[in-house]
Amino acid sequence: MLYVIALIIHVISIIIWIGGVSFVTMITFPMIQRGGSSLEQVMMFQGTEHRFGKIAKTMVILAGLSGLYLIKVKGLSFGVWVMIILWGVYASLLFGLEKMIFKKLFDKPSDQIDTKKIFTLLQGFHWIVLTLSFLAVAAGIWAAHY
Ligand code: HEM
Numbered sequence: 705m706l707y708v709i710a711l712i713i714h715v716i717s718i719i720i721w722i723g724g725v726s727f728v729t730m731i732t733f734p735m736i737q738r739g740g741s742s743l744e745q746v747m748m749f750q751g752t753e754h755r756f757g758k759i760a761k762t763m764v765i766l767a768g769l770s771g772l773y774l775i776k777v778k779g780l781s782f783g784v785w786v787m788i789i790l791w792g793v794y795a796s797l798l799f800g801l802e803k804m805i806f807k808k809l810f811d812k813p814s815d816q817i818d819t820k821k822i823f824t825l826l827q828g829f830h831w832i833v834l835t836l837s838f839l840a841v842a843a844g845i846w847a848a849h850y
Contacts, residue, residue, distance in 0.1 A: 714770035721763035722837045733827040742819045783847025790840040
């Protein structure tokens with residue numbers, strides 16, 4: 705019973721987390737790049753990031769804790785290592801690196817920020833982590849059902 709509850713929490717937290725990353729990558733970035741002054745673009749990005757950042761951090765913690773319990777029941781496997789490594793990438797970004805990266809990118813007057821270049825880079829980066837996330841989802845299903 706506890707195993708099924710842990711798996712439900714695991715999968716729902718990943719749906720919200722990776723679903724959010726998909727939305728930001730496929731919808732928010734193209735909208736930011738389509739219009740507005742540099743300041744408006746930065747404001748829209750920081751507004752989205754600020755709101756989703758909190759949600760993503762909570763879901764990453766839930767996915768990790770439920771995942772640890774699932775390991776206790778089902779043990780480790782290659783698929784589980786893929787999930788843990790991806791989880792590690794996100795956790796290090798969300799709970800540390802991201803703040804430093806954004807400070808470096810945005811900590812100057814908005815008219816000196818090359819927003820076109822920055823948001824193209826950020827969107828490219830998001831497509832890479834999103835693709836790796838889909839791989840982790842495939843690894844998780846494989847670990848659970850193969
Ligand atoms: C610390 C990080 C994580 C740990 C320890 C972990 C552990 C596990 C374990 C042990 C299972 C297998 C359960 C079983 O055999 O029934 C599982 C299932 C799964 N995990 Fe993870 N996981 C982690 C992170 C992630 C991440 C980052 C993703 C996706 C982005 C993910 C997606 C999935 C999926 C889709 C399943 C399959 C559910 C099913 O079809 O029954 N997990 N996880």
